[in-house]
Amino acid sequence: METSARMAAWSQKASDHLQQQFMPRFTEEVKRRAFNLGLDSKVTKQILADIEKSGGDLSAEAVAATIKTAGGPDDLATDLSLLWGRGLDEASEIGEEAATRIHFDYGDERAIEAKLHLRAWFPFHTWATRNIPFYLQTLAENPWLLRTWVHYQTLTDQEKERLGLTDRVSGKLPMPGGDALLGALLGPGTVYFNPMTVMSIADQFKPIYDDPEMPLAGRVIKQAGRVGFSPVPWIDIPLHIAGVYGEESEPGNVLRHSALVKDLTGVDPEGFLKSGVRAVRGQEAPVSGSRIEDGMIRRRIAELSVEETGRAGDPNYLMAMGDPNSEIWQRAASDVRKNRTAMDLLGFVSPFPSTFVGETEQAIRGQAKANEGLDFRQLAQAGNIGTAYSNTSSPERAQIAAGFAMQDQLHPIWGAQKRADMMAQLPFFAQYLAWLQTQPPGADTSIDAFINTQL
Structure with a gap:
């Protein structure tokens, strides 16, 4: 799939360059050389018409044959076919540059990355770190994209606030047909989706939920993940154990399919990671495992x-x-x-x-x-x-x-x-009532204050 995407980007950019940049130059060169040789104008027009009819989809050898068929001399055919070949090479190079710029070459390791061994510690940084400069240039060249992004985010945030919904739907719109698609299974409701993911920078910096009680270090690491600097699992899991992401945090799934496997079978393939973190912390296991x-x-x-x-x-x-x-x-x-x-x-x-x-x-x-x-x-x-x-x-x-x-x-x-x-059925309620009796006047007697004393 990646190869197909790269080929499509290469083909599009190479074709654009050939049609918009090289063909006008080539046409002028054909006219100039034909004039210098005293070639009949009808022959010149026929050569240009045959090449234009092909849409530029010709090899250098085919260009030479086209010129000869139209009545052009051999020397002109040879010279122009060489010029055409150089034009094809130029278009191919520009197409390759565009393909590499759009579909990053993951085998390309920069010198600074190699020196810092970034791939050993942050294996997923390549796309994220290259996507930002790519879109800085793209948005600078196409400011309407930036205006569209900002306007869309503003409108969806206003709609979210109007309906009183949570950040789960931030940046999302109701999906046409989504209610009918899932309604039979999940009941009445609305499916929200984010169409801005077609612009990957919008997906990269979409709103994400952060636990308000997460320590500063955890917040910094989470935000660094937006640019690809998410720690590898054997570093991330100890950070969870240490409470860097909060005392109640859970390691995320390493494999994309794990959540679906659990949904379908009831068995969490990565449950041992979460239970291991809780065991080290001395915390009780949740009923569902999460x-x-x-x-x-x-x-x-x-x-x-x-x-x-x-x-x-x-x-x-x-x-x-x-x-x-x-x-x-x-x-x-x-x-x-x-x-x-x-x-x-x-x-x-x-x-x-x-x-x-x-x-x-x-x-x-x-x-x-x-x-x-x-x-x-x-x-x-x-x-x-x-x-x-x-x-x-x-x-x-x-x-x-x-x-x-x-x-x-x-x-x-x-x-x-x-x-x-x-009271026997609700022991925590009984404890709360007993705790209230021990609090001095003016003390914080909220449920939150009581729960904090039990942690």
């Missing part, structure tokens, strides 16, 4: 609460966020796997990065946008759907929220045994 996927499941449970009860934060659903054996958790996990499988498969057939946003998520985030400036606690107690995602960041937070929800709804008719049963 902290990120556990979070996705809890968010899906929050959506199920909205879909099936009409309100956010139903106690049964909040409790299910901490109970992997519950029927609600199992259904949510199945939905998450279906979503990931569909999007991973789409990624193999579509060149555009895509994101699916379900109808329920759109409603939740849209309501959250409308809730800005209102009393969040009152909204949460009323089951306002805009608060649905507020307790999904951890099972501990969900358990505390479930305790308060049950207390608000059932407290007037509780007896001592009922309360004891609930």
Whole structure:
């Protein structure tokens, strides 16, 4: 595929040079030499017409034969065929330069790269480091491309903010036909895609999510990855262990197919890397094998609460966020796997990065946008759907929220045994209530403050 792309770039640029630069010069040279030889003007016109008819797709030998067939002398045929051959060589060199500039030669190692052994430490830097100067020149020569890029990003960011959506859809637009394509499998929703990936610099510098709690060193390394300086796995994994990317970070997949294999089989080929990092840190294993996927499941449970009860934060659903054996958790996990499988498969057939946003998520985030400036606690107690995602960041937070929800709804008719049963069922809620009793006046008694004391 790379060879085909290089050949296409070479052919296009060589043909352009031949037609636009060399052919006018060659035509003038034919006329000049024919005039000096006193050649009949009809013969000259026939020579030029035959060569022009070919579109320049002639070898030097074919040019000589064309001149002779039109009635030109042998000396003229020989001289002009040599000139034509030099023109072909010139066009080929220009085509090769363009192909190398557009489709970088990965075998070309610069002197500074060899001295610093960059390929040993940053094996994927070649394309990224060469793409930037290429596009600096391209954008300088074609400023309309830069204006288009900036205008597109501004419009998509405004639309994202208007709908209250997250950075998952930053730089993306609704995909025509995408809803029908995935709707049967994933339910009502919208597929967003980024058409600007056709301009690789836009894809290289597209918005990416950074954990707000990530240390500065981790942020620097992540940003350096945009220009190709991502550490090799045997360096990157120890950085995760050391907490450079944050205490909850997980190593990314090394192989592109690993996520799809896990989606289809339930077995993560690279799960041993994540479990190894957690073992060294002394952290418990997430239910799904991935902290990120556990979070996705809890968010899906929050959506199920909205879909099936009409309100956010139903106690049964909040409790299910901490109970992997519950029927609600199992259904949510199945939905998450279906979503990931569909999007991973789409990624193999579509060149555009895509994101699916379900109808329920759109409603939740849209309501959250409308809730800005209102009393969040009152909204949460009323089951306002805009608060649905507020307790999904951890099972501990969900358990505390479930305790308060049950207390608000059932407290007037509780007896001592009922309360004891609930506390046994929600131990983290019980710990939080006990912790509140120990806090001095004026202390931060938020759930976040309590959770931080448990870390």
